[in-house]
Amino acid sequence: MNRMARLIDITRCTACRGCQVSCKRWNELPGEIGPFTGSPQSHTDLSPNRWTMIKFFEEKKDSGFEWHFRKTTCMHCGDPGCVKACPNGALVKAENGAVRRIEEKCIGCGYCVKGCPFGIPKVDQVAKKMRKCTFCYDRISNGLTPACAKTCVPRAIVFGTWNDMAKLADERLLQAQKKYPNAQIYGKDELGGLGVIYVLPDNPANYDLPVHPKLPFSLGLWKDVVHPAGKVLLGAGLAGTALAFIVSRRNAFGQKESAKMEEGGHDNE
Amino acid sequence: MLNKRQNNPAAFLGKEGSKLKGDASKYPIICSTWRVCEHFHTGAYSRNMPWLAELVPASFVEIGEELAAEKGIKNGEMVEVVSARGKVKVIAMVTPRAHVFNVHGKDVHQIGMTWHFGYQGLVTGDIANNLTPHVGDANTSIPEYKAFLVDVRKVTI
Numbered sequence: 001m002n003r004m005a006r007l008i009d010i011t012r013c014t015a016c017r018g019c020q021v022s023c024k025r026w027n028e029l030p031g032e033i034g035p036f037t038g039s040p041q042s043h044t045d046l047s048p049n050r051w052t053m054i055k056f057f058e059e060k061k062d063s064g065f066e067w068h069f070r071k072t073t074c075m076h077c078g079d080p081g082c083v084k085a086c087p088n089g090a091l092v093k094a095e096n097g098a099v100r101r102i103e104e105k106c107i108g109c110g111y112c113v114k115g116c117p118f119g120i121p122k123v124d125q126v127a128k129k130m131r132k133c134t135f136c137y138d139r140i141s142n143g144l145t146p147a148c149a150k151t152c153v154p155r156a157i158v159f160g161t162w163n164d165m166a167k168l169a170d171e172r173l174l175q176a177q178k179k180y181p182n183a184q185i186y187g188k189d190e191l192g193g194l195g196v197i198y199v200l201p202d203n204p205a206n207y208d209l210p211v212h213p214k215l216p217f218s219l220g221l222w223k224d225v226v227h228p229a230g231k232v233l234l235g236a237g238l239a240g241t242a243l244a245f246i247v248s249r250r251n252a253f254g255q256k257e258s259a260k261m262e263e264g265g266h267d268n269e
Numbered sequence: 270m271l272n273k274r275q276n277n278p279a280a281f282l283g284k285e286g287s288k289l290k291g292d293a294s295k296y297p298i299i300c301s302t303w304r305v306c307e308h309f310h311t312g313a314y315s316r317n318m319p320w321l322a323e324l325v326p327a328s329f330v331e332i333g334e335e336l337a338a339e340k341g342i343k344n345g346e347m348v349e350v351v352s353a354r355g356k357v358k359v360i361a362m363v364t365p366r367a368h369v370f371n372v373h374g375k376d377v378h379q380i381g382m383t384w385h386f387g388y389q390g391l392v393t394g395d396i397a398n399n400l401t402p403h404v405g406d407a408n409t410s411i412p413e414y415k416a417f418l419v420d421v422r423k424v425t426i
Contacts, residue, residue, distance in 0.1 A: 016306050021320045031319025033391055036327040036360050038345035040305075043323070058365060065365055 003097040004140055005162040006149060007169055008071050009199040010207065011176040011183065012156035015054050015069035017042070019148035019157060023052045026136065026147035046072060048124035048131040052148060057207055070198070070207045071148070071157065074099065074120045074133035078192025081215040084223050085115030090130075097162065097195045098135035106130055117191070117213040135195065165197050172199045191215070281410040283403025290402070291353035296418035298336070299370070299379040300350065302397050303415075308385035316390030328386040328394030329360045332421065333367030336378040342423050350382065352419045355399035357382075380421060384414070 020042070024031065029049045037044055041056040052073040059066040076099045083091045083099060090105035091112060108128030112121040121132045136146035140159075144150070149159035158168060169185050176183035180201035187194035190213050198204075204211050282288045307324040308315040315321040330350055332342060342348055344363040349356055359382055370377045384401075386394030401414045 017324055020324065024320050031321075031323040031391075033319065033323045033326050036329065036345060038360075038362060039364075040325070040362075042325070060365055067366070 001096045003095075003162040003195075004135070004159065005076075005097060005165040005193075005195050005197055006073075006146065007158040007160075007165040007172070007197050007199070009156045009158075009172050009176070010068055010070050011172075011180060011199055011201050012154045013054070013069040013071065014154050014156075015040070015056065016153060017054050018151040018153060019071055020050075020053055022147040022151040023133075024050070026139070027051065027134070046120065046122055046132075048122045048127075048129075051131065051133040055208060059202070059206060066201070068201055068207065070209075072120075072208075073148070073196060074135070075118055075187065075191075076133075076135050076195025077190075078194065079215070080191075081115035081117060081219060082112035082121055084215065085111040085219055087111060094137065094141075096135075096137075096140060098137045098140065099195075100134065100137055101130060101132070103129065115216060115219050117210055117215060162193065162195070166193075169197045169199055176201060277407050279407035281405035281407060283405075287354055287403035289353040291418040293418060296352060296420045297377070298419050298421060299377060300352070300400065300417055300419040301379065301381045301415050302384040302401060303381055304385065305383055308383070310385070311387060312385035312390065313387075316385065316387070316392050319391060322391040325383070325385075326392045327360050328357075328383050328397070329362045330380050330382040330421070331362050331364050331367050332380050333369060333378055334363060334365055335369055335376075336367070336380070336421070337361065337363040340421060340423060342421070347424050349422050349424045350380070350400060350419050351422065352400040352402075352417060354402065357395035357397060357399055358424060359395060380419070 023029070029051070032043070032047065032049055034043050039056050041054070043050060043053060046053060052071060054069045055072050057068045057070065059068065076097055080091070080093060080099045083093055087109065088105050088107055090102050090107070092100050092102065094100050106129050108123050108125070108130055110123045110130070112130055113123060121130045123130050136144070139146055145159040149157040158165065160168070166188055169188065173183055173185055176199055182202045184200055186198040186200050186204050186209060187196055200207060305325050307321050330348060332348070337343070342361050342363065344361065346361050347358055348361045349358050367379060367381065370379060382397055384397035386392070387396055400417065400419060401412070402417050404413045405411060
């Protein structure tokens with residue numbers, strides 16, 4: 001199966017927040033009525049029961065006032081830090097690009113939270129489970145579009161194969177650049193190509209996105225160097241032990257033989 | 270200008286009290302009520318719907334930065350909006366989106382507030398129609414809830 005992706009065109013989003021509601025509806029997540037945040041933004045961040053939300057950005061520029069809305073969600077990275085960080089194999093990268101979580105294996109340790117450069121995974125401390133966007137794996141593996149893309153009225157969220165979305169992003173960028181000269185694409189080259197390709201009106205830093213997302217250095221060191229080295233060392237240790245066992249047994253057998261020889265040859269049993 | 274008459278003489282007027290007219294000297298700010306797309310009408314359905322109620326959890330009033338600085342109002346604070354007909358307590362949303370009008374060389378501020386709230390439901394708030402004039406169009410009696418005079422004050426809880 002082809003790698004799937006979502007294109008999120010921020011220049012088109014009207015902040016109707018249909019995606020936020022349809023996500024909760026499809027995944028049967030409860031509403032969380034929080035305090036008023038001082039802006040039309042509903043909450044300050046994602047939570048175990050809120051896998052996507054619209055963040056509001058008011059920008060005062062020389063050219064005038066601009067108001068932009070970014071859908072925050074799991075990026076389903078090409079090189080996912082969470083999958084790398086998970087000690088229990090509870091996170092897997094599916095063939096269609098979704099970063100899936102295996103409920104039974106998740107122990108809620110929160111290593112994925114540290115491993116994610118976007119701060120997406122949230123741990124439910126009561127259930128001891130991490131929860132995040134599933135890319136509607138149940139829908140997309142049955143030929144449907146994710147709930148958020150399905151509901152999006154201005155077609156700011158488009159779902160398709162990664163290559164198609166990358167092409168569409170180029171088209172949308174040309175449209176966006178007419179109005180926003182600084183418009184740019186985010187997610188094509190970052191972390192092995194993100195599963196979410198954004199069309200941004202300006203610099204990613206303005207929309208709470210890391211400009212050059214990187215996996216934590218310690219994670220790479222641990223998983224790419226220490227772990228394989230540890231495995232090699234463990235293997236070497238085991239091999240050494242086996243070898244020592246064989247050698248010592250041989251020596252012991254040899255000694256027994258020579259002792260018998262001294263006594264006067266084999267006894268034929 | 271051409272005509273001294275400001276209002277349609279045939280306009281539909283509500284009962285005493287609800288049609289009282291405020292004076293610009295006492296109520297210098299223009300207020301408008303509007304909807305948010307998350308709530309439907311008076312919110313009777315949507316305020317009881319957790320997924321929608323969480324999106325707009327409180328009634329708020331959008332106040333421009335200039336007016337907020339003048340009145341010492343900070344974002345997220347409780348304010349009281351008063352008109353000749355009533356008053357409501359709502360949360361202030363200080364934003365650069367609200368503009369200042371220049372009317373006859375005078376700076377006039379505009380504020381805008383949601384009106385979907387009431388006293389029942391998962392999320393509640395004061396009723397904005399306590400502020401609005403109960404005056405309707407002469408032909409259709411469509412009410413005038415989009416422009417009326419109010420004053421804003423900071424309240425300490």
